[in-house]
Amino acid sequence: MHRLYENDDIAVFWDSDKCFHAKRCVCNSPATFDPKRKPWIDVTRADTKEIWQAIQQCPSGALSCVYRHDIDVVMDDEKCRSVAYDGDKEIGECDYEITESGWNIYHTGVSPEYRGKEIAKRLVFKVFEAADRSHAKIRATCSYAAKMLN
Numbered sequence: 001m002h003r004l005y006e007n008d009d010i011a012v013f014w015d016s017d018k019c020f021h022a023k024r025c026v027c028n029s030p031a032t033f034d035p036k037r038k039p040w041i042d043v044t045r046a047d048t049k050e051i052w053q054a055i056q057q058c059p060s061g062a063l064s065c066v067y068r069h070d071i072d073v074v075m076d077d078e079k080c081r082s083v084a085y086d087g088d089k090e091i092g093e094c095d096y097e098i099t100e101s102g103w104n105i106y107h108t109g110v111s112p113e114y115r116g117k118e119i120a121k122r123l124v125f126k127v128f129e130a131a132d133r134s135h136a137k138i139r140a141t142c143s144y145a146a147k148m149l150n
């Protein structure tokens with residue numbers, strides 16, 4: 001299961017397949033990580049520095065985070081893609097097709113001037129999460145997305 005959580009400053013990625021529940025995150029930011037709550041991660045309940053530091057202590061790699069840089073990433077279900085915006089300007093997308101065997105991500109791209117901000121990772125993870133929520137299997141012929149699935 002893939003989940004993406006965001007506050008004004010950061011985007012937090014969680015991959016349940018990697019999480020072995022050492023609960024170090026819970027000890028380091030109990031307001032953010034609460035296994036008894038649904039969703040169990042809420043990145044609005046502590047300051048960003050505390051959350052960032054807690055994520056660095058995750059021993060499994062299940063948690064990671066990047067700065068948002070005021071870039072919004074949203075789903076565009078009608079066009080089968082996630083899209084990144086800087087204000088009104090579209091600056092990247094992750095495209096997928098829905099097939100009988102599940103969703104296939106076939107392209108991810110970000111405008112060259114926005115590279116280095118990990119926007120592609122957010123775009124791909126957004127689609128992973130949407131597929132999970134739709135109970136669809138996910139695969140990728142896009143090489144960037146395929147690396148994130150492995």
Ligand code: SF4
Nearest residue numbers: 019021022023025058
């Ligand atoms: S610290 Fe990492 S491995 Fe441990 S419970 Fe939190 S997310 Fe899972």
